[in-house]
Amino acid sequence: MEASLDTKTQKVQHRLGGSPWAGNSERQSPVFNPATGAVTGHVALASSADVDKVVRTAKEASPEWRATPLGRRVKIMFAFRELLTKNQRKLAELITAEHGKVLSDAEGEVTRGIEVVEFACGIPHLLKGEYSEAVSSDVDSHSIRQPLGVVAGITPFNFPAMVPMWMYPIAIASGNCFILKPSEKVPSAANFMAELFHEAGLPPGVFSVLHGDKEAVDALLTHKDIASISFVGSTPIAKYVYETACASGKRVQALGGAKNHMIVLPDADLDAAADAAIGAAYGSAGERCMAISALVAVDPIGDQLVEKIRERAEAIRTAPGTDDTAEMGPLVTEQHRDRVAGYLESGVGEGASLILDGRSLCGDPGFFLGPCLFDHVAPEMSIYRDEIFGPVLSVLRVPTYEDAVRLVNKNPYGNGVALFTRDGGAARRFEFEIEAGMVGINIPIPVPMAYYSFGGWGDSLFGDTPVHGMEGIRFYTRLKTISTRFADPSQGGANLGFPTND
Numbered sequence: 001m002e003a004s005l006d007t008k009t010q011k012v013q014h015r016l017g018g019s020p021w022a023g024n025s026e027r028q029s030p031v032f033n034p035a036t037g038a039v040t041g042h043v044a045l046a047s048s049a050d051v052d053k054v055v056r057t058a059k060e061a062s063p064e065w066r067a068t069p070l071g072r073r074v075k076i077m078f079a080f081r082e083l084l085t086k087n088q089r090k091l092a093e094l095i096t097a098e099h100g101k102v103l104s105d106a107e108g109e110v111t112r113g114i115e116v117v118e119f120a121c122g123i124p125h126l127l128k129g130e131y132s133e134a135v136s137s138d139v140d141s142h143s144i145r146q147p148l149g150v151v152a153g154i155t156p157f158n159f160p161a162m163v164p165m166w167m168y169p170i171a172i173a174s175g176n177c178f179i180l181k182p183s184e185k186v187p188s189a190a191n192f193m194a195e196l197f198h199e200a201g202l203p204p205g206v207f208s209v210l211h212g213d214k215e216a217v218d219a220l221l222t223h224k225d226i227a228s229i230s231f232v233g234s235t236p237i238a239k240y241v242y243e244t245a246c247a248s249g250k251r252v253q254a255l256g257g258a259k260n261h262m263i264v265l266p267d268a269d270l271d272a273a274a275d276a277a278i279g280a281a282y283g284s285a286g287e288r289c290m291a292i293s294a295l296v297a298v299d300p301i302g303d304q305l306v307e308k309i310r311e312r313a314e315a316i317r318t319a320p321g322t323d324d325t326a327e328m329g330p331l332v333t334e335q336h337r338d339r340v341a342g343y344l345e346s347g348v349g350e351g352a353s354l355i356l357d358g359r360s361l362c363g364d365p366g367f368f369l370g371p372c373l374f375d376h377v378a379p380e381m382s383i384y385r386d387e388i389f390g391p392v393l394s395v396l397r398v399p400t401y402e403d404a405v406r407l408v409n410k411n412p413y414g415n416g417v418a419l420f421t422r423d424g425g426a427a428r429r430f431e432f433e434i435e436a437g438m439v440g441i442n443i444p445i446p447v448p449m450a451y452y453s454f455g456g457w458g459d460s461l462f463g464d465t466p467v468h469g470m471e472g473i474r475f476y477t478r479l480k481t482i483s484t485r486f487a488d489p490s491q492g493g494a495n496l497g498f499p500t501n502d
């Protein structure tokens, strides 16, 4: 995807020390407007020497930021929150211009990101330690959580603002310096957020944005001065990032891809289930890690449910994300659109029934594909096994609740799952036996709030620490336990025995 510089398009630079920075690499990558297919810019791709410079800058800023009083850090977080709210529309427009999602959806992702900043505004409370008086004669004990130092985050294209915001507000509020390597497909939102954070008073060097591809990622994963890596992206890269960064001695959280199921029991409200399936399968053109891509209809409701979904999917208006009437925008790149469209052929070839074929839009300018619906999908088909990451919903039919649970639990991913039912007993049993990190009961996309933690099981998460909430605080800090003795000066004498508690 590398291309030579087109002077008619903008050059997206890194952000270092609070300002734009060109870096020293000649390499760059085109940025597209997915709604038109036009190249709108070129983003710099960092070399490993560029990575080294950014890490050095962060390392220099680290001691002062770490020592900055909590009250001052919090004031900056509050100011940042205000600036984000004021600039929410502008940030959403940048997202739509490079990702393609409809503007209201882009604004929604910014709202969810701001919620993490709001959580991080509570950092004085979140970082409180523990204290025990008189654990032994004249001895008191307390534990504190301290920042790791310089930490890095590597993020995917599908949430240009929200996924980075799962990471950097918490890391920075906790006293770390953060280096963000966003997806090279959607670079501008990250730069704008960094600009706003510095406008809010963040000292230079505490938050840097470094654009790049595998070369930059590899340099981050192995850099000796980086203490932890947070990654969100596809499963093969998440696994690679986890293994490589762990081998370099880093703390790692690596969130991967997904195949999220929605099980509909016969007693469910089928209209509500169909409405929910439409939003969850086709929202953001299916480019959400929590999108529902496999709908499991428990006998005998299959025919009825598929018809309700077909009617609704057919009515979805696919158009540029800036169009007020658009419900679904284009896919992120032509290459990705063609890959997703390729699954329609393989699904039919493997024997599934293609109920709705969105390929009529493929001839339009831009990277469009309309809603697609498969029925009678079997677990061995590639359209079920692979994460397609597009507007393609597969319906599988099973005879019983037990078959549905068995199917989901056999899937290697374990990100999100939803059950639609009116039966509280079935729901309770489902919560107990389903193997996934995030579960929705009559909620198709059960994304946890900022003060809970987000993360899947199985091939959806490598390393066992999910993002944000208290797990986020723990990930970006390390525990220190301190025992203090201030003995009465009249007592003395050495003792080589094992310390006891009296």
Ligand code: NAD
Binding pocket: 154, 155, 156, 157, 158, 159, 163, 181, 182, 183, 184, 212, 213, 214, 217, 218, 232, 233, 234, 235, 237, 238, 255, 256, 257, 258, 288, 289, 387, 389, 415, 456, 460
């Ligand atoms: P991706 O894995 O292609 O890219 C993610 C990041 O890794 C990007 O910054 C990219 O530059 C970098 N990268 C890509 N190839 C690399 C390589 N060979 N070596 C080192 N770094 C590399 O993912 P994507 O296409 O940008 O995003 C979509 C994927 O992200 C989907 O699989 C989706 O499910 C997943 N995702 C997961 C979650 C979650 O919470 N589990 C959230 C959002 C997206």
